[in-house]
Amino acid sequence: MSTLPTLYIFLDEGGNFDFSAGGSRFFTLTCVSMRRPFILHTKLDTYKYDLIEFRSKPRIELEHFHCTEDNSHVRRKIFELLAVEIAVNSVDTVIVEKSKTGPALQVPEKFYPNMLGYLLKYVLGHTPTGIGELVIITDTIPVSRKRKAVEKALKLVLAAKLPSTTPYKIMHHASRSHYGLQVADYLNWAIYRKWEHSDKRAYDTIKHLIRSEFEIFRSGTRHYY
Template sequence: MSNNYIFADEAGCFTFNRKQNVSKYFIICTVTTTSLDVGHALHELRHQLLWEKAEVGDFFHATVDSQAIRNRVFEEILKHDFQVQATICEKAKAQPHVCKEKSRFYKYPWFYQFKHGISRHVDKDMRVMITAASIGTKKERATFTNALSDVMSQTIKGVPWAVDFRPSHCDPCLQLADYCAWAIQRKWELGDTRSYDLIEDRISYEYELWKYGKTLYY
């Protein structure tokens, strides 16, 4: 039985208003791969950057890394085989009952992501491990885990699977997901496609969930 690894991160926030520094979109991004080699490569890249006296943080994080570091990370990850899926939610189009609770809102893009973007690539002879970057409080993470487990039970039938939430610094493959989510967010929020263009040929699914919605609720 082969392994299918899914690493997930989100971009945007759970705040639903038009105040300053509030994201327009909430984006779920997943990276799927059958090998963990890219994670090992990122681990080695950090060591190499330290030898070069480069200014690196505790782990790779696209939002705070310098452009020079981002260039090296993108250069390294593109040497490896992976696919990217993303579901984009324009938050103002979410009906009030959908965004009343974080876990309920969180579940919507995940369901579409798995049903249309991931499940069709999962074979019966695979087992699936999904590792998502930790968000929210301990209590909220438990709720998110239950929501994600429910989604997987509905969309991936007859396949062994497991769910894990952990901080991004604990797994370099989550840092890969962070970089891909950041690149996609830059495109949607700012119209900046410089980094998106680097990974565009790896994107197998990019779907705007409420694209045809006309009503804005705030």
């Protein structure tokens, strides 16, 4: 067994796969890279129990953190915690202005793996050597054909970027099962709000953590609806 540390990559997405005028303007795909020990996870767990014990009415009883559903007090506290506890340069994101996405790429089974493949190529290309094992965890992917396409894209990227001797795992779990996924959800929400709604309040709290924020079709031509 390798004595080198395991690198965990947790992923989250913002926006939707609707490329019509009724869909979101942007799609964001964000990942956070972490290594054990997960000290932040302990602090998030402590805060969750603090909320349960807090004698307020109505009592806050969170099963897990989810940025869009958490109230403003909880959201502010979590962002303050992430700003201090997440390592600088551990967050990477790809920004897609969907109207610049060519028709052939607008099928989710092609679009998602391509964007994810680009993101992971950057992350692995800028991660210091010395990975004992790579573990990639995404939120649950409900569509079977999409899941297979994602896994295929991931394997192609990993085969090109990882030494053949470095083992890796790809897992799709519900966000409530990993604090890492809940952290990725919060970080991606802040980035998505900046691009989709020009709202930088949460983004300004965590922007120092971001290593890369790449607008992939920045110079592209819009394909009007």
